[in-house]
Amino acid sequence: MSRFREEIKIIPNLAWVIGFLLYAGLFLFLAMFVLRQEPEPAGWPLVAKAALAIVVPLPLFMFVLLIGYVYADAKRRRMNHVLWTLLAIFIPNGLGIILYFILRDPAPTPCPNCGMMTGKGFAFCPSCGFALAPRCPSCGRGVEAKWTYCGYCGTSLPTT
Template identity: 30%
Template sequence: MSELLNQLWTPELQAALTVVVVLLVVLYLLSIVWVVRDAYLRGSYWYVWAIVALVPFVGVVAYCLLRPPLLQIDRDEQELEIALKQRQLMQYGECANCGYPVESDYVLCPSCHQRLKNLCPVCNHALEPAWTVCPYCATPVSVASRGRRGTAAQGRQARPQQGAPAQRTR
């Protein structure tokens, strides 16, 4: 038996096995480095994953199964995109009456016809409710004319709405 083993255990086989073992050790060490680096980039506890990765093969497989899905930089970019979209949505307002999204220059809500802004009696530009003068033509806007234009518009829109429920009940 030992003669057979001596015949098989040639210097070439010994060199080949040494190369295979060295490659496996290098691969094992590189997998630990990869786990640590990847865990750090994903914002995870890299030192905990380094200890887990010390368990040969099982540690790396466990990390691959349990690692966070996004890199930290991708997560930050995603949060910035969400914040940007929220800011873009905030450029549009909401109707205080029905909650329908309205643009900043709308005078009436397209859904419920609620007056959102007043109109200048001279140039017909949209005015914010708190303004006392038109910034486009410098016409003073009195409280009475703001209220009168608002009630006139509300009266115009109140008539069709009063007739609409009567038609629905028939």
């Protein structure tokens, strides 16, 4: 849950403002015009009308927040955030947003030594030179912790 809250925090304030304005606008539009003039809802009890006016604009609010999230998250991950924001907005039915969550790059991780954010696939920290991934002592390529021998040059790897 705290992870979810952390993610919510990156949504830009502008997205909250736009989302809220659109929500309020649609709510008023429903309350003032549609629910009063359409023959069906006009005969409904007030509670039903109020519930409808509150619930119907919610997906729009969520949509704007998700767009804001895609923008901030893509920027954080050093992806093309402008392109992804446009895709998220213009691919219909939220498919752009779904696509983003499938295709997004892994989140940058902080260097354990100095705390600087590192990019995906970095073997060394660009700030302090700390080795971020285990390396073969012979050929210098990245190896996995469970390997006994280097997959590239066959050197026996020290077991940790």
